Amino acid sequence: MVVLGAQLQNLQLQGSHISKLLQSDQSVQWQDLVTRSYKPSWWILQVLLGDMGTGKTSLVLRFVKGQFLDHQEPTIGAAFFTQILSVTEATVKFDIWDTAGQERYHSLAPMYYRGAAAAVVVYDISSMDTFVRAKKWVQELQRQGNANLVMALVANKSDLDSKREVENEDGEQFAQENGMFFMETSAKTAQNVNELFYEIAKKLARACPPKPSGINLHNERQERRGKRFCCIG
Ligand SMILES: Nc1nc2c(ncn2[C@@H]2O[C@H](COP(=O)(O)OP(=O)(O)O)[C@@H](O)[C@H]2O)c(=O)[nH]1
Ligand SMILES: [Mg+2]
Secondary structure: OEEEOOOHHHHHHOHHHHHHHHHHOOOOOHHHHHHOOOOOOEEEEEEEEEOOOOOHHHHHHHHHHOOOOOOOOOOOOEEEEEEEEEEOOEEEEEEEEEEOOOHHHHHHHHHHHOOOOEEEEEEEOOOHHHHHHHHHHHHHHHHHOOOOOEEEEEEEOHHHHHHOOOOHHHHHHHHHHOOOEEEEOOOOOOOOHHHHHHHHHHHHHHHOOOOOOOOOHHHHHHHHOOOOEEEOO
16 A cells, blocks of 8 residues: 655655555555656545544544644634545545534534545544544434445544553444444554555445546546545546
């Protein structure tokens, strides 16, 4: 797996991260990353939901910029991020809505998840309250989300194991019972963060393999209008 920045700026920010990945994937050369045209084959609209403070913004920033802030500013309303991920032969463009999580913004949430192909519900392993809240989000998505929504349950802050209030098995069981996939992550240490997005891309890509010939990304907006997941290739 190789993570690519959507823009050169992102590539630069991720430089050290990409080179780390390259050490484990010798078949990909730096030259390829810089000069090869990575035209996305798929486009995925994704939303992150969960209580305030669970690490939603930190997870996206880790994925998009390879960075982590100990004092991340709370999100106001929602924030939007993009990233391109290379999955074996194809590339996937993620458009990500990172929602705020505070109760006062709850009424806005459907605006983001109704259009989404994938939803990531995040809780913090050191807070049982956030797990309870995550379950409520899942129930809401089941009632009001898209029928084919790919859902992931994410137990973040796995680095805080000494303060753990939610056992891994409890998260895993709830996810299984609700047809979601489950991952324990740490935005702080980067554990499983890229793997989470990779898994979502794989799941959606399986539902829609790319066609052999490509169309220009400039047509992407027209192509994807009204869709939440789109095969661009
Ligand atoms: N120890 C630890 N702290 C984290 C992790 N992810 C986020 N945080 C911290 O938790 C706080 C809230 O994170 P933030 O991303 O703003 O949460 P959000 O409200 O869900 O977007 C910040 O101080 C982050 O630095 C993690 O994986 N481990
Ligand atoms: Mg946030």
